Amino acid sequence: MTPPSTDSRAEAELHELSHDHLSNYKHADHDAPTFDTGTTIVALAAADGVVMAADQRASLGGRFTTNKNAEKISRVHPTAALAISGSVGPAQNLVRSLRAETSLYESRRDERMSMRALSQTAGHLVRGLPVAPILAGIDDEGGHVYELDGGGSVMATDYAAGGSGMQVAYGVLERRFDAEADREEATDAAVAAVEAASERDTASGNGVTVATITGQGVEIGGIDDGRDGSAASAGGEVA
Amino acid sequence: MQSNDQRAYDRGVTVFSPDGRLYQVEYAREAVKRGSPAVGVATDDAVVFAAYARPRSPLMETDSIEKVHDVDGHLGVATAGHVADARRLVDFGRQFAQRERLRYGEAPGVEPLAKAVADRIQESTQTGGTRPFGAALLVGGTDDASADTSADGEPRVYEIDPSGTPTEWRATAVGRGSDAIRDRLETEYSAGLDTGAGVSLALTALDTATDEVPTAGEIDVAVLDRSGFDAFDRDRRASALADAGLGEAS
Numbered sequence: 001m002t003p004p005s006t007d008s009r010a011e012a013e014l015h016e017l018s019h020d021h022l023s024n025y026k027h028a029d030h031d032a033p034t035f036d037t038g039t040t041i042v043a044l045a046a047a048d049g050v051v052m053a054a055d056q057r058a059s060l061g062g063r064f065t066t067n068k069n070a071e072k073i074s075r076v077h078p079t080a081a082l083a084i085s086g087s088v089g090p091a092q093n094l095v096r097s098l099r100a101e102t103s104l105y106e107s108r109r110d111e112r113m114s115m116r117a118l119s120q121t122a123g124h125l126v127r128g129l130p131v132a133p134i135l136a137g138i139d140d141e142g143g144h145v146y147e148l149d150g151g152g153s154v155m156a157t158d159y160a161a162g163g164s165g166m167q168v169a170y171g172v173l174e175r176r177f178d179a180e181a182d183r184e185e186a187t188d189a190a191v192a193a194v195e196a197a198s199e200r201d202t203a204s205g206n207g208v209t210v211a212t213i214t215g216q217g218v219e220i221g222g223i224d225d226g227r228d229g230s231a232a233s234a235g236g237e238v239a
Numbered sequence: 240m241q242s243n244d245q246r247a248y249d250r251g252v253t254v255f256s257p258d259g260r261l262y263q264v265e266y267a268r269e270a271v272k273r274g275s276p277a278v279g280v281a282t283d284d285a286v287v288f289a290a291y292a293r294p295r296s297p298l299m300e301t302d303s304i305e306k307v308h309d310v311d312g313h314l315g316v317a318t319a320g321h322v323a324d325a326r327r328l329v330d331f332g333r334q335f336a337q338r339e340r341l342r343y344g345e346a347p348g349v350e351p352l353a354k355a356v357a358d359r360i361q362e363s364t365q366t367g368g369t370r371p372f373g374a375a376l377l378v379g380g381t382d383d384a385s386a387d388t389s390a391d392g393e394p395r396v397y398e399i400d401p402s403g404t405p406t407e408w409r410a411t412a413v414g415r416g417s418d419a420i421r422d423r424l425e426t427e428y429s430a431g432l433d434t435g436a437g438v439s440l441a442l443t444a445l446d447t448a449t450d451e452v453p454t455a456g457e458i459d460v461a462v463l464d465r466s467g468f469d470a471f472d473r474d475r476r477a478s479a480l481a482d483a484g485l486g487e488a489s
Contacts, residue, residue: 096340096341096344097341099340100337100338100340100341101337103311103312103337104311104333104337106312107309107311107312107336108330108333110309
């Protein structure tokens, strides 16, 4: 995935926390390989929540598996999570910045960010980064799924797939998505999509992480397919 | 003229008087003494903040008077003095708390936050063209020692005055009548208080600085324990007052 040549600095100023030099990411223009998620990520809105699933492989250009336990889904808001695809470093930075923004918003305004505000904030932060994440969450208006990309686009949808395995995953989702389905059925569809992509996409695999988002919060857990020989980890930390 | 010479030393904040005083900083302390009081008490497992926020008119929405502020869900700040100045410092603290997370992946403890805010205040006493902040702050919280934090899980309260000096207390007060409140706290504070007793102590101490017994609409109360910042709603404030023996329940 080649990074858009957008200058992220002017946009970064929309976010006061980005004044901190640590979050002023500038894409490296050297030829050294960077860790890439390769990735299959999916998110589906269900009748009683939103579910997400991701594979657990990080690779160098999709040709060599560098990590078999990559946590690609992270909580970024009390009732929202981000699934990452693209370069791992910028994606991890994005997750941390988004957490800071949602927490600051809640302290200042004594209420949580709406999904509209969260998706717009994420759109500003993602611009210029070589990543294409999916954001999913719940607010007073119900469940929401957004596709984001490094150009800063924010597109609302009911279900989405991302990463190098997205074509295979969409093949499953087109057949399995049902807006009336409950969380359990939606989770089965999401896992089936990631598992199908893991079979055919060389940059995806090593087990499935599942996230379930309800009004009560975000639950992230692993489904271990037994192939990588280590226990699936659960938790909110990225990669 | 003697009086003119004297006055010259209070023009610029950065100018010492011949006897080593910074008059503008002392005037800022006076401004704090005119502000409605705030009390902080560290108990065994929580910090309790209580503040007096009496509306100037019955038409005023009492919830819009801000005395106790959530910083990041775990740490809190109670203020006395110029509200506008205090708000700037509270927001500085909020941004600091998030920057710490971005930088270290850890939530800051009470001491780092208090010292960062204190340094910001000190800067205003040594920079040309500024005036000191006319507000004093109580910074407090209890950090979960098992969580990602740089603190040790102890409830701690810091007071920061307009000179930018941070001092740690078991219990203290800022604002109008703070000397009387502190006297009361000195007599009645004991180690090993539970949270409920801490709330009662904070409220009875606050009561010493007010002419009339405060009502639920005139106070702000928050408890900061390991699970985070918890501001009391009106019903809980009313029952806290009743528990402290200060007037009617709801």
